[in-house]
Amino acid sequence: MPEEDKSSSRKAFILELLSGLGKIEGRTKLQKIVFLGQMELGLPEFFKFDKYHYGPYSWDLTETIEDLIATGYIKEEKEHCGDFVTYVYKLSDFAQSEIKLPSEYIPGDKIETLKKLSELPRSAIIEYVYRKYLPERLNA
Structure with a gap:
């Protein structure tokens, strides 16, 4: 697939x-949801994941999110939780009007x-991914 199409x-x-989840709370959770979607749900493998600080990490995914924020399709909001900042990702109003249904890549089931997964605490998702996938399924 040509890079532009990818x-x-x-x-x-x-x-x-x-669009399907409404929002995702946290950069780490976003990475793990996409990773598990590819690994366990058979979603298209658009993103390559490598071993990183909190388990699987995709530079391509980060770049894609940054591009979507820069072009106004995604809103990134900061939520302060004590000493920590959580980034919350949502579609912009503009993007919501642009989404084509039915889904091309992610079936409703x-x-x-993924919605149930996104509602779990970040620590539970990280623990599951570490237990099941590290280190053998990722590039060292």
């Missing part, structure tokens, strides 16, 4: 994901599974 598909995938 980038476009990645962006459409993330927009569908946020898979969105429901």
Whole structure:
């Protein structure tokens, strides 16, 4: 797939994901949801993941999110929780009007599974991913 098409598909995938979930609280949780969607739900493998500080991490995913924020499709909001900042990702009003239904990349039953996953505490998701996937499934 040409790089331009891949980038476009990645962006459409993330927009569908946020459309279905409403929001994702936290950068780490966003990374793990996409990782588990690819590994366990058979979603398109648009993003390559490598071992990083909190488990699987995709530089491509971070770049895609940053592009979508810069172009106004995604809103990144900071929530202060004591000494910590959590980044919350949502579709912008503009993006909500642009989303094409039905989903091209994420079937409805898979969105429901991802929604349940997104409601879990970040620590539970990280623990599950570490237990099941590290280090053998990721590049060292």
